[in-house]
Amino acid sequence: MTARQHQQRFESLLHEHRKIVFKVAGLYSRNAADRDDLVQEISAQLWRSFGSYDEARAKFSTWMYRIALNVAISQARRERWSEGDRFEPLEAHHLETVGGGEAIPEQDERLTALYAFIGQLDPLNRALILLYLEDRNYTEIAEILGISETNVATKISRIKQKLRGQMVAATTGA
Incomplete structure (x- = not known):
């Protein structure tokens, strides 16, 4: 494959799966400027790593999630955000970006x-x-995050339990 074909293949796959980059950047950014910077950083890292992508080992979306999340998590750890300025207020356009449609x-x-x-x-x-x-599925989540399926199941169960508790407390005013 020529260098130009390699670049075209990357651009095509990136365009096809671009929502992954925007979802990850939206979830790990404090504001629009940070989101734009993170999108650029993720895209650059995807390009730098594209030569090592092996179609036989993983779907492109799985590989892309792994890179995008690693970049976002690394950046979040480097910045060590304070609780007060972690995110800008959630607005309808954020829900559309993350959820893929208009909110009801x-x-x-x-x-x-x-x-x-x-x-x-x-x-x-x-x-x-x-x-x-x-x-x-748990297998794909485990592959993307580099943890065991058992660990995925345990963590998801704990997150759901914590979320249920918070939602109940919010609706009952407790």
Whole structure:
């Protein structure tokens, strides 16, 4: 494959799966400028790593998630965000970017609570829940994050339990 063909293949795959980059950047960024920077950093790392992508070992989307999440988690750890300025307020356009469609008014409050909960998670658990909400199976989540399927199942169960507790407390005012 020529260098030009290699670049065209990368650009085609990146375009086809670009929502992954935007979802990850949206979940790990404090504001629009940080999101744009993270999208650029993820894209650059994907290009730098593309030569090592092996189609026989993993789907492109799995490989892409792994790189995108590693970049985002590394950046989050480097910055060690303070609780007060972690994210800008959630708005409808964020839900469209992450959820892939318009929010239904009755669900806005629950979605806002869900995204607030996700925003409080540590970087690894945030990645885990993102992949879970993307309907990735435990095997693929484990492969992307480099942890065991048992660990995936345990962590998801704990996150769900914690989320249920917070949602119950929010609805009962406890």
